Amino acid sequence: MIRFAASQRPEHPALFLNAHALSYAQLDMLISRVAASLQRDGFKPGDRVAACAGTSFEYVALFLGALRAGAVMTPLPPSATRQNLTGMLANSGATLLFQDRACALSWPTDALVEQGLRRIWIDEQGGPGSWGAWLSRETRPHPVDTQPNWAFNLIYSSGTTGTPKGIVQPCSMRWSHVQRAATNGYGPDSVTLASTPLYSNTTLVALLPTLALGGTGVLMGKFDARRYLELAEQHRVTHTMLVPVQYQRILDDPAFDQFDLSAFQAKFSTSAPFGAALKAEVLKRWPGLLTEIYGMTEGGGRCELEAHNYPHKLHTIGRPASGHDIRLINEAGQEVPQGQTGEIVGSSSAMMEGYYGMPEKTREVEWFDPSGKRFIRTGDIARYDEDGFLILADRKKDMVISGGFNIYPSDLESELAQHPEVHDSAVVGVPSRQWGETPVAYVVLKPTATISSETLLEWVNARLGKTQRLADLILTDNLPRSEIGKILKRELRERYESPLK
Template identity: 30%
Template structure:
């Protein structure tokens, strides 16, 4: 049995992960090494403290803030106590964060100092929230994370033994309704599929002794959690970044001799645009995996020239616990320019269908909605039975993305049925932005679309119809948007229009609005 398979065979749930490699270094944060044994002890303390505070199995525990080794202590502590870890995007606006914490019915909330002031406001808005713990608060009070954690014993609790099918993580994603939905993920979603891939012997990610991975994808993204967990299962050392910064990432690669990178394309662009990039020793890097949004061909070519190592691509969703489609290094290299519109092929254990509007299979090569059958599919949307029933049907997960499968079995992604905009790897809901714009008394209606952008992939642009007699200007609209929309979702432009194009039933024809922006683009995602 090879070492990778042995690691996965020994791992039933996320609660097991910190104990797999007791002699190794699990994480490095701000140049401080944290051993697997230390990580395990800290996770035990978190679990014991949660249990002592009457956090029962299935209770939601939220985390809002910048990442550190403590993000992973809380993740594994929740797994050992049976709680569900709810990482929240700290870049969201205050109202969105409050909605997620309240929707999740979080009983405990961990925050970093950057959002501590907001957290105190949440106490009055979220009735189920019993306690806020501040990480690195600089105090010795009872709500300081270090004080709270270290008052508990470093012994793994025997109160709870996790079931692989039990929920362990709940990430939030935006849908076309504009309201975030809680995607409930089980332990098995992070482990079972990869275990089957390794058993099959298929080409995948070749973890080796001594690997060092950059953990720059945030834990509030399923891709960041998945990437960190797989590296830890395989005994790699993860170098944790608080938040991605190109210059700091370059310095970390050189200083820690990082061997594996996982990025969304926008992160890779920022890395390569740093003046120090051509002077940094990148020779340790043995693999770059990218996903989250399509990779522009010029950016990929530039990255391959500078990094001179194998590349791989993946495609998945929060609802599939990250990966479902993969293009391994050998195929990535062999396809060359052909891979521009190709996401890859299904991983071992994943089945794919392309269906029409009635969800009937279409012929190979024809476009339709992408659906997956995978053991890593979500358990469902938190307290949203209707949306769950629409998305999960007879074991199939309907993605809302459109594409086709070519004659070689490669999946091509060509559009988004759900209308989401992906900007720098972040999902942006047009409906949410439209609702924010329409709070202005002189905006009658608005339609937001994604348009191609060289730097960000896509950016949101609003078409706005004002009330009769209004003197509202583009500058006024943008100022209103800035006061209601999180900065990373901010509009790139606002275009005043007399009326929105509609079909005979009154539905806005966004394809008509998109056409001038996307003319000449083969793919309607960028």
């Protein structure tokens, strides 16, 4: 599709980044050179290619060049810990890693290179091991007959899990995203502003369809509310995908109302809970349609709330999207009657093949109805209202979503348990204006402990990834528990009375 766009409008801008532009003709040629380089190096359809780097034209070309060669792109999150990044790379089976120097500061890979990993510096044009030296001048890679069930990419849903899980998204799943985008107004004249990282599925579900349909993508290396507004006005942006905290920060900018955002046709939000009051403010102050999308990187069921059409339903996550079968089940795996709460499970054409190399983990998130139809379990609890809109009740897994990133409390609790003066701990998510949610720990010390909460907080944050770090740590004599000994995290959330500013 990108090649077709290049043949129709070769000079039309495909990408903008830092005042630089890349036309469709240039992007198409760069993609072909990447594909030819991979084929030269012996890569075959299904082989893994990994990247851990910031946003760049080269990163986009690598992603799409891998697709053209039939290889499977594996984007890794630079914000994850060294241990988790090494685990993700090992799980993927990738033998070629594209890395930039900034990522290498937090994740040195020299030892992995000595063990046989090939590393290319994606942000360097000259010298041994550089992108410029690796990239072939050949612009005609061997044609590959891509199949719908082939893996398009391998995405790790979070860099915070102790055992990384790679989500295999097939080409058919990405194709469904392109079809959805076409119905949402994306097209050759669309301009999409992408302000989240390229390794995030939040970015890819908007950027990839934009390019497939011949539109223009405006990239941000790092999100900044004022810069976002400047780019939106400058490029006459029509579409965007943001996480809720980004909406909050943009609206909080004192100069928001001074920018011309009249070109906006549609705005989307995903990846984290979107408060009703914030939705209402976006509808009031920001031109264009607003749609909240509820779903998982794993795929399955998707809900959409067209907030502009249903302003009285802003407390919901909308109704199942067309072609998406969403049901609610109880602990026994049985569907619950209308009006009752249950775990959300979903089925559609947009579903992962499974967690790569982890069949047991894959089975844990699968549910089959009596006819044998496959669904993906979300771990979220909800109920349908009388109009068929879903209302989220709780998150079964107690996952914290901070700035659009998933944080698993058990990982943070495991780190705290490594300290010799810690007896027990519980991590919960509390409201944060800056991040949407942020993790806070309640800790019970051993009787002989002398450490202060400030010192312990500094100690554990030094061991965590950037997106995992605790905002606060409270020492307590005990943790509330149920009769069967389960920590009552809801009580801890309620105990933390004032939201963090």
